Amino acid sequence: MTLVLPLAIPWFAAVALAALDGRRPAVGWAAVASLAAALVATAALAIRVWTEGPVETVTGGWPVGVGITLRADALSVLFSLLTLAVLVVCLAHEVLSGIESRLFPALVAFMTVGLTGLFLTGDIFSFYVFFEIAMVSAYVITGYGGRPRQISAAFVFAVVNLLGSFVFLIAIAATYHVTGSLEMGQVAERIADVEPSTVILIAVTVFVAFGVKLGLFPFHFWLPVVYASVRPAVAAILSGALANIGTYGVLRFGADVFPRELEFSASALVVLGVITILYGAMQAMSRRTAPEVIAYSSIGQVGYVLIALAIGGPIGYAAAVLYAILNSLNKVLLFLASGLRGWLVGAAFFVGVISVAGIPPAAGFFGKLEVFRAAIEDASVTLVALLFLGGALSVVYLLQIYQHVYWRPGGVAAGGEASPVVLRALTFAVALVVLALGLWPEPLLAASRAAAEVLVGGPE
Amino acid sequence: MILLLSAVVAVLFGAGAFLVLKTDLLRVVVGMVLISHAANLTLMASGLTRGKAPIYPLPNGEVSDPLVQAMTLTALVIGFGVTALLLGIAYRVYETHFAVDFDRLAEEEARREAELEQEEVSV
Amino acid sequence: MSLPARVSAALAALAFVLTLAGWWSGSPGIDLPWAPSLGLRLSFELDGLGVLYSLLATGIGFAVVLYSGAYVPLHLEHQQRPHRDEVRFFGLLLLFMVSMVGLATARDLILLFVFWDLTAIASYFLIGYDRQEAEARTAALMALVVTGVTAVLLLIGTLVLYAEYGTFSIPELVASVEPGGTVTLAATLMALAGLAKCAQVPFHFWLPRAMAAPSPVSAYLHAAAMVAAGVFLLGRIYPFLETSELLLDGLVVVGFASMFVGGIVALTRDRLKQLLAYSTVSQYGYVVVLYGLGDTVGVVGASFYVIAHALAKSALFLTAGAVAEATGERRLSELGGLRRAMPALALGSGLAAAGLAALPLTIGFFKDELFFQAGVERSPGIAVLTILGAALTFAYIGRFWIGVFLGPTRAPAHRVSALLTGPVVALGGLVLVGGLLPEPFVALANAAAEASLGAAASVDVFYHLDARAENLMALSAYAIGAAALAAPRVWRAAAETCARLGERLGPERVYVATIRSLNETSDRIHGIEVRDLRTRIAAILVPGGLLVLLGLLATPTAGAYTVGSLDRGDTALVLVLATAALAAIATTLPRQHLTLLLVAASVGFSLAVVYAFLGGPDVALVAVLVETTLTLLFIGVFALMPRASLRRLAALRTPPTRRWRDPLVGAAAALAAFLVVWGALSRPSVGESVAEEHVRLTPDAHAKDVVTAILTDFRGLDTLGEITVVAIAFFGIATLLRRGRLS
Amino acid sequence: MTSLLTQVVVRLLLAPTIVIAAAVLAKGYSSVGDGFSAGVIAALGVIAVYLVLGAEQADRLLPVRLAPVGAIAGLLITLVVTFSSVVRGEPLLTHAPPPGADVIHLGTLELITAVAFDVGVFLLVFGAVVGILRTVALARSEAGS
Structure with a gap:
């Protein structure tokens, strides 16, 4: 029951919402309430997982492998919680600023179904199905504002990600062929007996699929246009909720399903990660609008996750999880703030800025801390130096854009009418959460550590 | 047979990729259809057994792997849904830009960026 | 207030x-x-x-x-x-x-x-x-x-x-x-x-x-x-x-360098706050040197120095602010003679300046005494450097105070609030108190040093009226400093050159140039990305293919691939597969959209036949239905667009630069797909397929068709997901085309 | 435009199409076909009417306005079947009757919840496919006006 509710609530809600006119505030709030209910259900599930260990069920009560396994472990509940929280905030933000399309709330609810489902499933094909539910909703949500640039962005986004999806599908077929199973546990067990030369190709294919989703260099080019041209709340949804597919995917498949291949390709991943960090930073450096800087920055930030993942082990995985989560929070905050004007907005944006730059007391500091710790435990001087360089670049470009937008007379945020107070309050609340997590990081640290234990195959 | 199926998958994928590179958005959509065919064929080909249709009463001899069939079915339907949506988006691109070619869109993007870069980065 | x-x-x-x-x-x-x-x-x-x-x-x-x-x-x-x-x-x-x-x-x-x-x-x-x-x-x-x-x-x-x-x-x-x-x-x-x-x-x-x-x-x-x-x-x-001794020596070097750079540049600055800022660089240079020299004297000296400097420097900055508020001037060259208009300020900041210059009866005297003592304990060379540093301080701080308060009045001052002068006088007073009653301050410094050293520190300071080294050093510092003040012409040109050299080659230049070149590089690579990458799907296919190739190269491939067997019964299947492949290749040729569509549909229909041959009648049926519906949908969308647009689109020529690139990228993508798929299909499964369980359990699900049983029962969740996707596609199209209206 | 004959034939064909769809749906459990194919077949019948008679006439002739309702209802039915077992304390998507139990037959139709599941799939697919094509058709007439 606890396992099924987080999935059932948004699914029923989505269907119900599809029948209603989402432009009406009441419907919008109903959607927010249903997502909040799903959040509560997920929290209940998370507490159970943290205290009692993983929760598992197989559809129809069939033996494992025959039915679809749904499994909640510390990693999946953490990502579910984060994603739902992000979606609740973003949807509330959009409701407050006025929804323009009838079906927007329903589509967000459908995306929630997809995301929750893919976090909670323990079956690789079912993962694909949920992944498509989330992605298809995302394609529509991207184009929802209806401005020409948004529509062409939606098209590029859809084509590129579909390409990724089909590549992923091929990888699933290949995995099934060599293991005879779709259940992640069985697959992981059996794949250890398959010739490495075959598995590495499958693993690379999976990586390419998630790389596209993550906007990893060199698969990133679709991302800035999309993030910079959609509405702020939509950008926040895409970067804060949807992009978690990519990080969760590389973590789950990399560390859980293909651990041998992950270890084998660690140095290649580090190289890619470093290039991603530097490339993202260099692109972000002189961009003139906040959304563009944030978009490129989010490309760069994924590099840190990748590097932490490649370093591996309890510390590396914990760092990767923590960084991924903080990154998603930061992006939500920055995108939401970037669309607003008026008192306190600059402060909220600044909190996001220092959080991305890893400056305390914002929560992002602990992400940087963990990544550095992982790199130092790995005793890699070059890597530490490169991470340092990436961090330094991020300080420069983030502060540049902050000053460019909020300090300069004639900066975008200097003029114009102030946004509604409620919107600013909501965004500021997100900023406070980022600060609070920086001041009291223990819950996040403990949760990411528990998630990392799942990945290293610790206490099950 | 393994080689042949792989080769056909490759041809489908390659032809799809070629079309996806075109500047004409409608061709891009057709290219995506071909790539989805490649994925579906891979799914079907990844069956561990080949034989008659797996319907009770079971025929003599081997039956074909039902699981890959179920997966292919699901993938087909999903492919249908996303292709339909992609077509819809392509049409919207036409409606909003009065053009369905990537080159035109790229030009617009470059122009926009150039305008932005008129401004000095001063902090 | x-x-x-x-x-x-x-x-x-x-x-x-x-x-x-x-x-x-x-x-x-x-x-x-x-x-x-x-x-x-x-x-x-x-x-x-x-x-x-x-x-x-x-x-x-x-x-x-x-x-x-x-x-x-x-x-x-x-x-x-x-x-x-x-x-x-x-x-x-x-x-x-x-x-x-x-x-x-x-x-x-x-x-x-x-x-x-x-x-x-x-x-x-x-x-x-x-x-x-x-x-x-x-x-x-x-x-x-x-x-x-x-x-x-x-x-x-x-x-x-x-x-x-x-x-x-x-x-x-x-x-x-x-x-x-x-x-x-x-x-x-x-x-x-x-x-x-x-x-x-x-x-x-x-x-x-x-x-x-x-x-x-x-x-x-x-x-x-x-x-x-x-x-x-x-x-x-x-x-x-x-x-680490080396590290401490490094601190000494950095400290002296800062002391002299800061001191010399301070001598040349005209703006009050600039002068004071460089003075701070120089003053903290003392502290760093003291930590570098180490031992009890050094560490206590460092802590004591910080106290003395804090009192004096804050007073001087507040003075600069008050002067600017009173006169509107911020430059030494525009100021002078303010002792008449602002006597209290002159007194307070005079005490502070005296403190910094280490004159007796101020707390500053002891800071320099400890400094000299630590220098002497180390080596004569260091001792000489300490004297020179102190002399520099004497000179620039003297220049500051004399320039502002003595000489002819240049800028008239109007009255300012007592709150602007009060704190200066109070801080100046503390500088004096520290010179008369140094004990509490020294106690504080000792306590601080104890924390650094991990051992009790009990350095004491008194006025010694004898010819000990520290006193002589102080005297020579005053003398050199006073001489410098008296004869600015001797050093001015040299100091200005030093300062200019620093501006020309100094680290600030490096910083500014770095920031500028970062931004310029960013603009440049962004231009490349926007022009050549933003809408280019090839940018995904090519690196994806390369990664696959990399994976292939990284592992041994001997015996990884098998051709598989073909028997006589497969002839028909081979033919249909060939048809599908040929039709796929043919899709790259037609110009007209309708032709393209029909060729593409023929790929789909051939594949449906392939599925039937592979033992999947359910799949074949759905493939045919899906292909039909999609074709109709394509036609519907084509019908929505004006003929002229379609014709123009059909007439688009691939630019010559891409005429070779596109087929090459396509071929590379095909190759990558081929390698992955062939590689996987060549491997037999390491375990028994779960599908056998499905076949066995189908009667339990009250079904006869195993595929349907999987779809509605065993893996019904996938089906639910799949139809959800279809529903979203419907809602999505309605959102895009009709602002979300469904009927 | 289209000849009278086609118009008549299309109308006549609609009924058998629906019957075939129903048969595919009902027999899905024992032979080829399932809710999805049934839905698409039925939708194709409607689409044929659309193509021949045009959107306005077809709208008048058939209750296609209800397509979205069908789609939503179908999804809802499937969802209810999927999650209702959870309320009974069983894993989700546990069909009734359980393995080994007797199934009530109604002619050739077996009364099991899996059939309800398939009916939901049918309704959704039918509604969605008709809905998609109708949206495209309506977008055209709206763009024209």
């Missing part, structure tokens, strides 16, 4: 009193768990070093707040800004104060780092307080970039220690470190962060820029907060520093 100013003053005073009380009563401090996962503790303690810097932060802070109460409203008025901006000023100042106290008392390196960066943030906003001015923005950015980036070195150093000793607790680390590479590395990194913060060469350039801040901010920043934090850190990590 406005309400925020009053509140801030009260809080600062309260904090000062509490710190004193805590010191006297020997408060046990706070120790609470913070993040047990990392072993972090919220651990604070008022040890000597903590008391010293807390007292400075709150005490000088109190004076600065009082002064600001009068200064900030005037400042805002000049800038035509609303009065409510005052709240931000005092809020930030309090934040600054809190972070300094936190920094000074933190017993956990991560906690320390948090406060370290907090001081940087507070100073960032205060330096950029006049954000409408480009100068202030640049200065704020520079300050935060230099100190914020180097701060990461402190973090890395901390983590290096953690990796070795498994704790962030400073007392535990102090107890367990042993001299060695790890500690030296960590200490070096941390020291670099400290040196950048206290504006030592070559990181010094941010500090003179930071003069864009309002004067009270400068006073606070230099005397008791941001910059002082740098030397505080050296005192805090002294136990790690002293494990």
Whole structure:
């Protein structure tokens, strides 16, 4: 029951919402309430997982492998919680600023179904199905504002990600062929007996699929246009909720399903990660609008996750999880703030800025801390130096854009009418959460550590 | 047979990729259809057994792997849904830009960026 | 005074009193768990070093707040800004104060780092307080970039220690470190962060820029907060520093370099605050040298020096601010003779200047005495350098005070609030008190040194009326300094050349050039990305293919591929597959969209037949249905678009540059797909397929068709997902085409 | 435009199409076909009417306005079947009757919840496919006006 509710609530809600006119505030709030209910259900599930260990069920009560396994472990509940929280905030933000399309709330609810489902499933094909539910909703949500640039962005986004999806599908077929199973546990067990030369190709294919989703260099080019041209709340949804597919995917498949291949390709991943960090930073450096800087920055930030993942082990995985989560929070905050004007907005944006730059007391500091710790435990001087360089670049470009937008007379945020107070309050609340997590990081640290234990195959 | 199926998958994928590179958005959509065919064929080909249709009463001899069939079915339907949506988006691109070619869109993007870069980065 | 100013003053005073009380009563401090996962503790303690810097932060802070109460409203008025901006000023100042106290008392390196960066943030906003001015923005950015980036070195150093000793607790680390590479590395990194913060060469350039801040901010920043934090850190990590002689010697070198660079440039500056800023660089150079010389005298001297400098320097900055408010002038060359109009200010700042110049009867005399003593103990060469440094100080500070207050009146002064002069006089008074009654100050310095050294320190200072080395050195410093003051022509040209050389080749140049070239490079590579990448799907296919190839090369492939068997019964299947492949190739040819569509549909229909041959009638049926529906949908969309558009589109020619590229990329993608699929299909499964279970269990699901049983029962969740996708596609198309209307 | 004959034939064909769809749906459990194919077949019948008679006439002739309702109802039915077992304390998507139990037959139709599941799939697919094509058709007439 606890396992099924987080999935059932948004699914029923989505269907119900599809029948209603989402432009009406009441419907919008109903959607927010249903997502909040799903959040509560997920929290209940998370507490159970943290205290009692993983929760598992197989559809129809069939033996494992025959039915679809749904499994909640510390990693999946953490990502579910984060994603739902992000979606609740973003949807509330959009409701407050006025929804323009009838079906927007329903589509967000459908995306929630997809995301929750893919976090909670323990079956690789079912993962694909949920992944498509989330992605298809995302394609529509991207184009929802209806401005020409948004529509062409939606098209590029859809084509590129579909390409990724089909590549992923091929990888699933290949995995099934060599293991005879779709259940992640069985697959992981059996794949250890398959010739490495075959598995590495499958693993690379999976990586390419998630790389596209993550906007990893060199698969990133679709991302800035999309993030910079959609509405702020939509950008926040895409970067804060949807992009978690990519990080969760590389973590789950990399560390859980293909651990041998992950270890084998660690140095290649580090190289890619470093290039991603530097490339993202260099692109972000002189961009003139906040959304563009944030978009490129989010490309760069994924590099840190990748590097932490490649370093591996309890510390590396914990760092990767923590960084991924903080990154998603930061992006939500920055995108939401970037669309607003008026008192306190600059402060909220600044909190996001220092959080991305890893400056305390914002929560992002602990992400940087963990990544550095992982790199130092790995005793890699070059890597530490490169991470340092990436961090330094991020300080420069983030502060540049902050000053460019909020300090300069004639900066975008200097003029114009102030946004509604409620919107600013909501965004500021997100900023406070980022600060609070920086001041009291223990819950996040403990949760990411528990998630990392799942990945290293610790206490099950 | 393994080689042949792989080769056909490759041809489908390659032809799809070629079309996806075109500047004409409608061709891009057709290219995506071909790539989805490649994925579906891979799914079907990844069956561990080949034989008659797996319907009770079971025929003599081997039956074909039902699981890959179920997966292919699901993938087909999903492919249908996303292709339909992609077509819809392509049409919207036409409606909003009065053009369905990537080159035109790229030009617009470059122009926009150039305008932005008129401004000095001063902090 | 406005309400925020009053509140801030009260809080600062309260904090000062509490710190004193805590010191006297020997408060046990706070120790609470913070993040047990990392072993972090919220651990604070008022040890000597903590008391010293807390007292400075709150005490000088109190004076600065009082002064600001009068200064900030005037400042805002000049800038035509609303009065409510005052709240931000005092809020930030309090934040600054809190972070300094936190920094000074933190017993956990991560906690320390948090406060370290907090001081940087507070100073960032205060330096950029006049954000409408480009100068202030640049200065704020520079300050935060230099100190914020180097701060990461402190973090890395901390983590290096953690990796070795498994704790962030400073007392535990102090107890367990042993001299060695790890500690030296960590200490070096941390020291670099400290040196950048206290504006030592070559990181010094941010500090003179930071003069864009309002004067009270400068006073606070230099005397008791941001910059002082740098030397505080050296005192805090002294136990790690002293494990390496080389590192300590490095500090001596950096310290002297800063002392002379700062001193010489200060001699040439015309703007008051610039002069004082370079003086700070030079003064903290003394402190760094003292830590580098080490031993009890050095460490006590360093702590004592910080106190003396804080009192004097804050008074001088406040003087600069008051002078600017009274006369509207900020340049030495435009000022003079203010002793007549502002006698109290002249007295207060005269005492402060005397303190800095180390004249007897001021606290400054003892700071230099300890400095000389430490120098003499090391070597004659060092001793000579110490004299030269002191002489420089005497000269530039003399130039400052004489230039402002003596000589003919150049700029007339109007009356200013007593709050602008009061704090200066009070601080000047303290400089005098310290010269007459040095005991409490020395006790404070001893306590602070005890915290750094881990052993009791009991250095005492008296006036010795004899010809000991320190006294002689002081005299010679005065003499050289006075001579320099008297004959500026001798050194002016040389000093100006030095200063100009520094501007031309100095680190600030490097910083500015780096930032500029970063931005230019960014524009350039962004241009490439926008022009050639943004809408290019090839950008995914090519690297994807390359990665696959890389994976292939990385592993042995011998025997990985099998051709598989073909038997006679497969002829029909082979034919249909060939048809599908040919049709797929044919899709690359047609110009007309309708033809293209029909060829593409024939691919789909051939594949449906393939599925039927592979034993999947269900799949074949659905494939046919899907293909039909899609074709209809395509036709529907084509019908929506004007013929002319389609015709124009069909007539589009591939540009010659891409005529070769597209087929090549397509072929590469095909190759990658081929390798992956063939590689996987060549491998037999390592385990039994779960599908056999499905076949076995189908009767249990009351079904006959295994595929349908899987779809509706075993894996019904997939089906639910699949139809959800179809539903979303419908809703999506409705959203895109009809603003979400469904009927 | 289209000849009278086609118009008549299309109308006549609609009924058998629906019957075939129903048969595919009902027999899905024992032979080829399932709710999805049934839905698409039925939808194709409607689409044929659309193509021949045009959107306006078809709208008048058939209750296609209800397509979205069908789609939503179908999804809802499937969801209810999927999650109702959870309320009974069983894993989700546990069909009734359980393995080994007797199944009530109604002619050739077996009364099991899996059939309800398939009916939901049918309704959704039918509604969605008709809905998609109708949206495209309506977008055209709206763009024209």
